[in-house]
Each structure stands twice: as structure tokens, then as C-alpha cells.
Amino acid sequence: MSDSSADAQDPQSSSKLSRRWFLRGAGGVAAGSAFAGGLAQQAEAARARSLAAAPEVLEGDIEFELSINGQRMKLRCEPRTTLLNALRNHCEPPLTGTKQVCDRGNCGACTVHVDGRPANACLMLAVDLRGREVRTIEGLGAPGALNPLQESFWKHDAQMCGFCTPGFVMSIQACLEKQPNASLEQIKRACSGNICRCGTYPAVFEAALAVAKGGAR
Amino acid sequence: MSTQDKPKKKKVKVTRNENGHPVEVEIEVDDVDGPSWGPRAGHTLVNHDVPRVDGPVKVSGRAPYPHDIRLPGMLHARVLCARIPAGSVRLDLESARKTPGVEVVLDLEVKEIRWLGQPVAAVAATTPEKAADGLRALAAQFQAAGFAVTPEQALAPNAPQVTRRGNKGKESENGDAEAVKAALAAAAGTARAEYSLPVQHHASLETHGVVVDYSGGDEARIYASTQSTFGISEDAAEPLGLKASQIETISEYMGGGFGAKFGLGIEGLIACRLAKLAKRPVHLLLTRKDEFLAAGNRSGSRVVMEGGIAADGKLTALRAEIERHGGIGGGSHARQPYVYSVEKVHTKSYPVHTNTDGSRAMRAPGHPQASFAIESLIDELCYAANLDLLEVRKKNLANPTYARQLERVAREIGWYEHPHRTQPGRMDQRECIGIGFGVSTWGGGGGESCEVDVRIERDGSVTSSVGTQDLGTGTRTYVASIVAEEFGLGMDGVTARIGSSRLGNANASGGSTTVASLAPAVKNAAWKARMKFAEHLAPLLGTQKELLRFEKGELVDQQSGKRIPFAKACAMLPNEGLQARGTWVADLAGNGIQGAQAAKVRVDPLTGRVEVLKMVCVQNCGLPINRLTLRSQIFGGMVQALSYALLEERIMEPSLGLQINPNFEDYKLAGSLEIGEIVAIIDDEDTREQAIGVSEATIVPGHSAIANAVANACGARVRHLPLTPDKVLAALGKV
Numbered sequence: 001m002s003d004s005s006a007d008a009q010d011p012q013s014s015s016k017l018s019r020r021w022f023l024r025g026a027g028g029v030a031a032g033s034a035f036a037g038g039l040a041q042q043a044e045a046a047r048a049r050s051l052a053a054a055p056e057v058l059e060g061d062i063e064f065e066l067s068i069n070g071q072r073m074k075l076r077c078e079p080r081t082t083l084l085n086a087l088r089n090h091c092e093p094p095l096t097g098t099k100q101v102c103d104r105g106n107c108g109a110c111t112v113h114v115d116g117r118p119a120n121a122c123l124m125l126a127v128d129l130r131g132r133e134v135r136t137i138e139g140l141g142a143p144g145a146l147n148p149l150q151e152s153f154w155k156h157d158a159q160m161c162g163f164c165t166p167g168f169v170m171s172i173q174a175c176l177e178k179q180p181n182a183s184l185e186q187i188k189r190a191c192s193g194n195i196c197r198c199g200t201y202p203a204v205f206e207a208a209l210a211v212a213k214g215g216a217r
Numbered sequence: 218m219s220t221q222d223k224p225k226k227k228k229v230k231v232t233r234n235e236n237g238h239p240v241e242v243e244i245e246v247d248d249v250d251g252p253s254w255g256p257r258a259g260h261t262l263v264n265h266d267v268p269r270v271d272g273p274v275k276v277s278g279r280a281p282y283p284h285d286i287r288l289p290g291m292l293h294a295r296v297l298c299a300r301i302p303a304g305s306v307r308l309d310l311e312s313a314r315k316t317p318g319v320e321v322v323l324d325l326e327v328k329e330i331r332w333l334g335q336p337v338a339a340v341a342a343t344t345p346e347k348a349a350d351g352l353r354a355l356a357a358q359f360q361a362a363g364f365a366v367t368p369e370q371a372l373a374p375n376a377p378q379v380t381r382r383g384n385k386g387k388e389s390e391n392g393d394a395e396a397v398k399a400a401l402a403a404a405a406g407t408a409r410a411e412y413s414l415p416v417q418h419h420a421s422l423e424t425h426g427v428v429v430d431y432s433g434g435d436e437a438r439i440y441a442s443t444q445s446t447f448g449i450s451e452d453a454a455e456p457l458g459l460k461a462s463q464i465e466t467i468s469e470y471m472g473g474g475f476g477a478k479f480g481l482g483i484e485g486l487i488a489c490r491l492a493k494l495a496k497r498p499v500h501l502l503l504t505r506k507d508e509f510l511a512a513g514n515r516s517g518s519r520v521v522m523e524g525g526i527a528a529d530g531k532l533t534a535l536r537a538e539i540e541r542h543g544g545i546g547g548g549s550h551a552r553q554p555y556v557y558s559v560e561k562v563h564t565k566s567y568p569v570h571t572n573t574d575g576s577r578a579m580r581a582p583g584h585p586q587a588s589f590a591i592e593s594l595i596d597e598l599c600y601a602a603n604l605d606l607l608e609v610r611k612k613n614l615a616n617p618t619y620a621r622q623l624e625r626v627a628r629e630i631g632w633y634e635h636p637h638r639t640q641p642g643r644m645d646q647r648e649c650i651g652i653g654f655g656v657s658t659w660g661g662g663g664g665e666s667c668e669v670d671v672r673i674e675r676d677g678s679v680t681s682s683v684g685t686q687d688l689g690t691g692t693r694t695y696v697a698s699i700v701a702e703e704f705g706l707g708m709d710g711v712t713a714r715i716g717s718s719r720l721g722n723a724n725a726s727g728g729s730t731t732v733a734s735l736a737p738a739v740k741n742a743a744w745k746a747r748m749k750f751a752e753h754l755a756p757l758l759g760t761q762k763e764l765l766r767f768e769k770g771e772l773v774d775q776q777s778g779k780r781i782p783f784a785k786a787c788a789m790l791p792n793e794g795l796q797a798r799g800t801w802v803a804d805l806a807g808n809g810i811q812g813a814q815a816a817k818v819r820v821d822p823l824t825g826r827v828e829v830l831k832m833v834c835v836q837n838c839g840l841p842i843n844r845l846t847l848r849s850q851i852f853g854g855m856v857q858a859l860s861y862a863l864l865e866e867r868i869m870e871p872s873l874g875l876q877i878n879p880n881f882e883d884y885k886l887a888g889s890l891e892i893g894e895i896v897a898i899i900d901d902e903d904t905r906e907q908a909i910g911v912s913e914a915t916i917v918p919g920h921s922a923i924a925n926a927v928a929n930a931c932g933a934r935v936r937h938l939p940l941t942p943d944k945v946l947a948a949l950g951k952v
Contacts, residue, residue, distance in 0.1 A: 080346055089287070089344060096285035097278015099472075101422045102505045106881035109422060137278035146273055154272035157845045160853060161689030162275030163422040163472030169276060188889040195886050197422050197473050198689050199856025202895040203849060 058127060066129055068095070069139030079127045084110045086126035087136060097137035097166045101195075108194030109163065111170040112136050118174040120193075137166035140173060149173050149211050156207035160198035168194045172208045182212045244775055252737075252744035252802060254840050254906040262702040266845035269694040270713055271470070271687070280470045283440040284502050286428040292320055292341035294491050294501035295348040296484060297355055298510050302333040302364035302572035302874040303377065312354040313340055318347030319354075321495045323487060330359070331379075332545050332572050333366065333874060334510025336483050341491045341499050364572040366869040368519065368542050371571050379570040380545060386570060391552070392563035400534035400561040404525025406602030407534075412522060412590040413937045415866035416542060417515040419579055420886060423472020425512045426502030427485045429492040431457060437464045437492075441485065442502070444474040445725030446686045446718050452481035456489035468686040469716035476578035477513035479725055484512075509879035513577030514867065516541050516548030520590040524559070526598040530609040532559040537590070539566040546575025549583035555591045556658045556811075557613045573869065573876075578727060580854070581659060581913035585861065585920060592655045592921035593936060596928060605638050606929070610654060619656050622813035622835040622900060626654070629833040629896060630815040637929050644822040644931040644949055650830070651930025654815050655918025661838065661910035662808030663733025665801040668721030669742040671700055673750065673795045677784030679704065681742070682714040685723035685735055690912060691846030692731055696739055698843065703743035704750075705767035706783060721798070729910025733806040736842050736908040742799025749795055750786075757789055807907030812836035812900075812914045814855065816922035820930045822949055825942030827927055829859055831894040832919060837903035838911040844899060847911060851897035854915025860887035862920035866939050 058079035066073050068091065077090040084103070087095040101109035103122045110121040113135040141147035146154065149169055159165040168191050175182055175190030182190070187208040196204070257264060274280040299306065306327065313322045319342045327337045340351030363377030370376060371384040378384065401407055423442050427449075430438040437457050441449050449466040457464065471478070481489070488501035503512060518541050525534035532554070541548030547568045554562060595613075599606050607627050611620040627633065635652050636642070642649060669683040681700040687693040697713035704710065714720060724734045751762040754772070758765070764775040772786040773779070787794075817831040832855050841847045864885035868877040878884040920938060928934040933948035 078344070078346060081344075085345060088285070089293075094285070094287045095278075096281070096287070099282075099422070100284065101424075102881045104505075104880065104882065107422070140277070142277050143273035143279060146277060150273075150276040153276045155268050157268060157272070157849045159269075159272065159275050159689075160846075160849050161422070161471065161473040162271070162280055163282060165275050166278040188892070191889045193888075195422070195881060195888060197420050197475075197857075197886065198849075199853035199860075199887075200849060201856060201887075201889055201892040202852050202897075204889070205892075 068134045081126050082122050083124045083126045084121035095136050109167040111167040118171050152207040152210045156203045158203040158207035160200050164196045180213050252740050262698040264841050267698050267843045269691050271693050282470045282472050283442040286440045288498040291498040291500050293345040293348045294341040294499050295352050296336045297338040297352050298507050299330040299335040301359045301361040302366050304330050304360045304362040306337050307358045309356040313351045316351045316354045318342040319351040321491050339487045364874050366571050366874050367871045368569045371569050384570050386568035388567040390565050394563045396561045397534050397536045397563040401525045404533050405528040406526045408597035408601050409523040413519040414517050414586050416517040417865050419475040419477040421473030424503040424508040425484050427488050428500045429488045430498045431492040433496040435463050439466045441468050442471045443468050444478045446684050448480050450718050453489050457493050466718040474688050475580050506879045515579035516543035516576035518550050518586045522590050522594045524594050524598050526602050530604050530612045532613045535559045535562045537564045541568045543576035544571050544573035548576050551583040551587035555587040558615050580916045584917045588917050588921045596925045603639050618811045625835045626813045626815040626833045630817050641929050641932040649820040649931040651926040652817050653922040653925025655921035657812045657914045657917030659914035660808050661729040661810050663806040666724040667735045667738035669738045669799045670721050671742040671746040671797050675788050675790050677787040679711045682720045683723050684717050684720035685715050688726050691843050695842045699739045700743040703747050729913045732910045733908050737802045737805030738799045741802050742797050745797035807839045807905050807909045810838050810914050814918045814922050816926045818926040825945035827940050829893045833896040835898045835900050837900035839905040839907040839909035848897050850912050851915045855919050857916050858919025862923040864939050
């Protein structure tokens with residue numbers, strides 16, 4: 001999704017599909033969640049780390065620290081706890097802006113940024129995020145101090161019930177950070193792993209394009 | 218219409234001081250006999266684009282949905298849903314109780330499982346992970362009995378009995394079969410076909426559930442993801458052993474309902490029982506899989522239609538046999554020929570029951586099903602008689618609004634330049650592009666139920682309160698905006714408070730009845746508050762109350778021309794401030810709306826893939842209370858219909874009795890890549906100065922228009938939704 005589209009697609013030659021781009025795009029569509037590329041890289045990095053260090057056996061409640069929205073956060077939970085559940089149930093205060101909707105990487109409602117790249121928080125274990133920088137919707141802006149994309153979502157009414165909204169904002173924000181001039185096509189790809197049941201998509205595209213500087217209006 | 222022609226204004230003679238000389242002038246002032254919306258040109262917030270007041274908390278992840286409620290000592294609950302469609306279950310309650318972290322285990326003592334997904338037990342534990350352990354420890358052993366999960370199974374000879382009423386329910390019949398037979402024989406063109414629609418899921422992103430804040434004692438709070446704030450406390454009283462008055466229901470935010478979230482529900486009842494046992498708060502929101510199995514659906518249907526058309530395009534005959542697939546429920550299907558006029562009609566309708574979850578109301582219950590069958594048949598008749606698809610529609614719709622709306626969508630979609638207006642295109646042409654149409658109706662009226670309180674403090678702060686819920690439609694926003702407009706304030710001048718059963722009463726949000734019930738009550742409360750305000754201040758300012766006007770944040774005395782900032786005027790109120798309660802005013806609400814939609818698609822004849830290039834909707838709704846959120850509602854209806862057309866379908870495995878796709882991986886919803894150009898046009902030629910609900914109407918015709926567009930593009934008539942590539946290819950094979 002955002003990652004793969006952002007760095008694999010040259011806006012000047014978007015009609016020319018490279019094999020790599022096709023595989024990533026196709027994988028994303030087939031999985032209904034498009035950051036196959038990002039996940040593969042994360043898995044690779046995790047594998048490299050585990051090879052370098054001695055095996056670590058974790059059980060019971062463990063204590064560890066994560067860096068979330070630029071702050072050190074102490075957590076105490078079981079190692080099987082996903083990042084999503086850790087954010088929602090084990091942070092103080094709870095970070096519930098990241099939503100639990102499908103809990104299996106199908107809907108994008110739990111999209112967060114890990115080291116600047118979008119990722120599904122339901123598909124990662126919190127304990128694996130030690131040493132990584134996690135950013136959640138709460139880290140983007142707050143009422144009274146919304147970031148430009150959030151402000152644009154608000155003004156274009158790119159939300160109805162609002163339950164999917166944090167995930168959409170996070171996916172598109174990651175895209176715009178890499179591609180400030182993102183086109184409609186790139187924005188659509190960036191949020192192709194997110195589902196909105198209320199059907200807000202047209203307003204989401206409007207809101208994102210209003211922020212993208214050079215995108216087709 | 219009448220209120221706009223005669224805006225409620227009256228002339229008053231006043232004396233003005235002009236250049237030191239008193240001059241008597243006649244000016245127009247608001248009529249004080251009662252509230253009215255008009256005139257339309259006079260609005261400052263109503264009928265404008267007003268960004269929703271809860272937008273900032275929603276886009277920043279700060280809006281506390283029931284899923285997000287976290288309380289000290291709160292337990293996380295999980296429900297065990299039957300993994301078989303019929304039979305019985307044995308549970309190992311002891312093992313579950315011994316599981317670390319599990320605090321309470323609840324056996325629902327289900328003797329006979331009657332449908333797949335029926336809740337049979339529940340556990341509450343300190344974390345969601347431990348609750349899942351508890352469910353595994355229950356080691357449920359299901360003993361399956363004979364079942365029917367598809368209509369075909371249910372209607373087979375010797376099928377196991379699904380309900381005591383039998384597998385085929387009571388048949389209702391309307392019309393004259395013989396007259397239809399004669400009319401069919403005399404018709405210039407006829408068509409006969411079977412159409413079917415799958416069971417669709419509401420698929421609200423926030424699943425059903427509640428957080429019960431109860432720790433013993435005689436008070437409880439229930440945070441509910443509900444369409445009816447006032448539909449919870451009474452049902453929760455018994456399982457909590459409290460009186461309804463001791464329970465406050467809170468529904469500040471909720472993540473989608475679409476008709477499936479009324480009442481406490483079995484999941485809410487379970488949460489209350491668990492909280493009562495544990496004397497601790499319980500968080501129970503269904504998992505996605507349980508939501509698919511046990512939280513309702515839109516019923517499927519199978520309809521045999523036979524119709525006749527005269528050479529001049531008049532629809533002369535229709536025979537319809539309607540089978541409704543509502544699981545253990547009855548299902549719904551609007552009457553045929555839906556909104557069309559057909560001379561002779563004969564219909565039969567009956568449910569076929571299966572051992573699956575009962576259908577519930579879903580956005581315009583029964584209408585999308587009826588729309589698909591009739592709109593498809595009309596196109597088939599047009600092709601049979603070589604008639605224009607648009608003209609035949611206009612000819613057979615009695616309400617002239619439709620003709621106007623259809624012409625508008627036709628222009629927008631490019632119909633008049635389209636080559637296939639009386640016959641479909643062929644698949645060997647360079648590009649297979651087709652256009653289809655559909656129309657819709659809904660009531661959207663309101664009634665007496667809401668009690669809105671407007672409070673003004675002496676510091677100038679204004680609050681508008683009512684217990685209602687906001688499903689994402691923008692309810693909270695107009696609870697504030699209507700009051701702000703009345704007092705000439707901006708949106709920052711009024712705070713809306715909603716979502717609590719301790720606030721003024723409000724109706725459930727179903728059937729698009731919220732705005733027509735609530736907006737008039739808000740307007741009435743605002744108007745009463747303004748009258749009270751003027752009455753109090755007029756003598757203090759030495760003027761008449763009719764001459765006081767609120768505009769641009771100021772109180773204006775039209776006699777002296779004196780302007781006082783609103784907050785300063787409020788400081789002149791009595792110590793206790795000012796309060797007014799408003800109830801429903803019939804004149805401010807209307808009923809009955811129409812919409813027309815068109816879709817343009819591209820069909821790839823090699824792969825069968827359908828691409829929706831453009832959809833257009835023209836929708837009326839009386840007075841638009843907020844054009845921005847109204848536009849979103851129209852988008853939503855169109856996108857949900859697109860999703861229904863192309864992707865959505867509950868798939869049952871008949872031999873194992875399972876749902877194959879109880880997740881968002883296999884139950885597909887439209888995503889960003891499916892969305893083409895979506896054009897939502899508010900029909901401003903509807904000049905009724907009345908609030909009318911719009912949500913349902915917008916979802917009715919989109920999938921019908923898309924299916925018709927596919928057939929129009931290349932002759933591939935797919936009569937069974939969704940329009941998956943395999944079905945499109947199969948239909949192309951028959952062209």
C-alpha cells in the first residue's frame with residue numbers, strides 16, 4: 001500500500017508497470033491489505049535480529065519499554081500481546097484511537113507507523129517493537145492542533161461514523177510524507193488496505209488531494 | 218412548499234431616529250406565532266456545508282467509542298458461538314473457570330442450538346487474550362443434528378424442520394392472477410426471469426456490544442454501540458437486578474449500525490449477567506467472526522418475475538413470486554412493482570427458513586431487493602420491445618419528480634450521447650461501456666418523541682441537549698447548528714450534548730426517522746429560547762420583543778439600531794440563565810422522498826471484470842439541514858450499493874453447515890480501488906421547507922443500475938448478485 005506504491009511508482013511513468021510493482025500491487029489487492037512490501041521488510045529485519053542475538057524465551061507478564069509518539073512508554077503484558085492490544089489495553093493512558101475491527105490485517109483500522117512506515121498493529125507483537133519508533137493517530141495531532149491532513153478530513157467530511165478514520169489518516173499520512181505531490185491514483189493505493197463501511201471514500205480522496213500539493217484535483 | 222411561498226414574517230411600524238429626526242418606518246420582522254424554517258435564502262448554517270462538530274475528536278482518535286471505554290478493574294468478555302447450525306453442546310465449565318485470568322464463566326444453558334453462531338456460553342477475564350484461553354478451555358463438544366443452511370436444503374424433500382412454522386413460511390398473495398395472464402398474452406413484449414440476491418452483512422466496523430460499568434451497588438452505566446440510547450436501560454434492568462431508572466445508557470459515539478443495532482441484544486444481556494456475577498465492569502464487544510455469524514444481516518431473496526410491456530412502453534403486466542431468505546427470521550422484501558405503475562399485478566411472497574442467524578433491518582429493508590428485480594426486468598422488457606430504457610422508466614413512474622431526476626442523471630452520466638439506448642452493446646466492440654438506471658423512494662418522516670433543551674448561561678455559553686445518538690449521520694452537528702443559526706451565532710457559539718439516557722428523550726435512529734423527528738424539536742427549542750430571551754430583554758432595552766433580532770453574534774434592536782454583543786446581552790439574563798424545552802412540530806417535518814441514480818461501467822469481456830466508472834445520484838429530501846453531511850449520506854448509500862453489486866455475499870457451505878467467509882478477507886467490501894467517480898447531487902428543486910430523512914433512499918437503486926449497466930455494455934445479463942467475473946463471463950457465454 002502506501003509504502004510499496006510510494007517508492008515503487010514513478011509518477012512520471014505510472015502507466016509502465018514494473019514486475020516488482022505488479023507483484024506488490026497484486027499482492028496488496030489479493031490480500032485486501034496492501035503493505036506486503038513493508039511487512040516483508042519488517043519480517044526480514046526481525047529475522048536478522050533474531051539470528052544475531054541468542055534466542056530469547058519470554059513467558060508470563062513481561063515488562064518492557066516502547067517508544068510511542070516520541071515518548072518512552074512502560075508496558076507490562078504477555079509476550080503474545082499484539083501491538084494493537086498493547087496500545088489499547090496496556091498503555092497508560094490507553095491509546096484507543098487505533099481501532100480493532102478485524103484483528104487479522106484485513107481492514108487497516110489499526111494502521112500505525114513503525115519507523116515511519118505504515119503497518120497493521122494487529123499483525124505485530126508489541127514486544128517485537130522494542131527499539132522501534134511507533135507512531136499512532138494520537139501522535140499526529142489533537143483537537144485544536146490537528147495536522148493538515150486531519151484538518152482536511154474534517155473540512156471535507158471524510159468521515160461518517162469515524163471508526164475507520166484514524167486508520168485512513170495514518171495510511172494516507174504515510175503516503176504524503178513520502179509523496180507530498182501524490183496523485184489520486186497513489187492516494188487510492190495508499191488506502192487500499194483500509195475499509196470504510198459508511199462509504200466515505202469520495203470525501204477521503206478529496207481531503208487527501210487537498211493536502212497533496214501537486215496531485216491532480 | 219407553502220411555507221416558502223409565505224415565509225413567516227410580519228410587518229411592524231417602528232420609529233427610527235434618522236439624523237436626529239424621528240421617522241416612522243414599516244419593517245419586516247419574524248413572526249412570533251411559531252417556528253418555521255424558511256425562507257430558504259435566509260439561512261446562515263442550515264442548508265450550508267457545516268463540518269461536523271465532532272470531526273476533530275474523530276480524526277484525532279480521541280472520540281471514545283464503546284470499544285474504547287477503559288475502566289478500573291474492567292474485564293474483557295468473549296462469547297462462545299455455536300459452531301454448528303443445529304444440535305446441542307457440552308461444555309467443560311470447570312476447566313474454563315480454572316484458566317488463569319478467567320474471572321467468570323457463564324453457561325447460557327442452551328438446550329437446542331437452532332442456528333449457526335447462536336451464543337451458548339461466555340467468559341470474562343482480565344485481558345482479551347485470557348478470555349480467549351477461557352473459551353478454548355470450555356472445550357465445547359458440539360453434537361450436530363440435521364440442518365439446512367441454504368434455501369435449497371430447506372426446500373428439499375425430507376429436510377430437517379428449521380422452525381416450528383415449517384421451512385416455508387406463510388405465503389401472502391396480492392392481485393389477480395387471471396388478469397395478469399390475460400395482460401401478458403396481449404403484451405407487445407414479455408420477459409420472464411429469476412433474480413436472486415445474496416444475504417448481505419451490515420459489517421459495521423465497530424462490532425455489536427457494550428461496556429457495562431457495574432461494580433455492585435445500585436447504579437450502573439452502560440456504554441452501548443447502539444442506534445437507540447433509550448432502548449437499553451430497560452432491557453438491562455433485569456439481568457443487573459436494578460431498576461431501569463438506576464441505569465444510564467451512554468452512546469456518545471458509535472461505529473456504524475445500518476439497522477442492526479437496536480436494543481441490548483444477546484451480547485449486551487450476556488455482558489450484564491457477567492458484570493452482575495463478577496461485580497466488576499465488563500467489556501464485551503463481539504469479535505469480527507461472531508459479528509458475521511450472530512449480529513444480523515440483510516435477507517437474501519429469489520424472485521421469479523414475468524412482465525409485459527405495450528408497444529408504447531406502458532408496463533401492462535407483472536407476476537412476481539418472492540422467496541425471502543431471512544434465516545430463522547422472516548426476511549424483508551418491498552412490494553412489487555416497487556415504485557413503478559403496472560396495469561395488472563399479481564404477487565406472492567413467503568419466507569424460506571434456514572438454520573442461520575435471523576435477518577434484521579438493514580438500510581432500507583426490502584427495497585434494494587425489490588429494486589434489483591424490477592429494474593432488471595424493465596431493462597429486459599425494453600430490449601425485448603426495442604424501447605428506450607430511460608423513456609420507459611419515465612412513462613411508468615406516476616410521480617413527476619422521477620422524470621425530472623432521471624433526466625438530470627441521464628445528462629450527467631452521458632446517456633444522450635450513449636449508443637446503446639434501446640439494445641445492449643456487443644462484446645466485440647472496442648470498449649464495452651454500458652449505462653444503467655434505478656430509482657428509489659422512502660418515507661423519512663418523523664414523529665413526536667424528542668425533547669430538546671436549550672440552555673443559555675449569563676456568560677454567553679449556549680448548550681443544546683438531547684439524549685439522541687449520532688450514527689455518523691451528523692446528528693450531533695445539527696443539534697448545535699440549528700440553535701446557533703437561531704441566535705445568529707457561529708458553530709463555536711453552541712455546544713451540543715447528546716448520547717445519554719439522562720438527557721431529553723429521543724427516538725431510535727432507524728428508518729431515516731431521526732432528522733424529521735429531532736430537527737423540528739431542536740428548532741422549536743431554539744425558537745422558544747429566542748422568544749424568552751427577547752421577552753426578557755425588550756423591557757430592559759426599552760423596545761418591543763418583536764424588534765429584537767439576533768444576527769452575526771449580536772443582538773440588534775431594530776428600533777434604535779443598537780447592537781449588543783451576544784455575550785453582553787446574555788449578562789442581562791436572570792441569575793439562573795435561560796432554559797427552553799422544545800418538542801416536535803409537525804409543520805417542520807415532511808415525509809416522502811425520491812431519488813434517481815445512474816451508473817456507467819466498463820466490462821472487460823476477456824476477464825469478466827466490471828469497473829464502475831461513474832455513478833450519479835439526484836436525491837431530494839425537503840430542506841437540507843446540513844449539505845456537507847447530507848452529501849456524505851448520499852456517497853455512503855451509493856458506495857454501499859456498489860459494494861453489494863460487485864462483491865458482497867455471505868457464502869454458506871451446505872454439507873458442513875458453515876459460513877465460509879465470516880471475515881473481511883473473504884467477505885469483500887468495496888475499497889478505494891473500486892471507487893470510480895461518485896457524483897452526489899442534492900435535488901434543490903424540492904422546495905419543501907421540511908426536514909426529511911435521506912439515508913435509506915440513497916442505498917436502494919445503485920446495484921440495480923450497475924447490473925443494468927453491465928447488461929447494457931455487452932448483453933451479459935447477470936441475474937444473481939454479486940456481479941463477480943465468473944458470472945459475467947458465464948452470461949457473456951450466453952449472448
